[in-house]
Amino acid sequence: xxxxxxxxxxxxxxxxxxxxxLARELFKPPPEPAAxxxxxxxxxxxxxxxxxxxxxxxxxxxxxxxxxxxx
Numbered sequence: 001x002x003x004x005x006x007x008x009x010x011x012x013x014x015x016x017x018x019x020x021x022l023a024r025e026l027f028k029p030p031p032e033p034a035a036x037x038x039x040x041x042x043x044x045x046x047x048x049x050x051x052x053x054x055x056x057x058x059x060x061x062x063x064x065x066x067x068x069x070x071x
Contacts, residue, residue, distance in 0.1 A: 043051055 041051075045051060
């Protein structure tokens with residue numbers, strides 16, 4: 001009879017640890033908000049061109065890329 005009581009106690013401790021683990025995960029405090037100042041990438045390249053113009057300058061459709069469909 002002593003072994004039945006010990007097994008019940010071990011099972012209770014095991015179940016309680018699982019419940020405690022899940023409760024900690026569910027009730028975590030919310031993460032802190034990000035800093036107000038976020039650094040955005042520069043809109044100008046080192047050559048002084050806007051990023052969009054630099055991309056157009058380097059793009060060459062004859063070397064491959066997206067297909068252009070004539071409508």
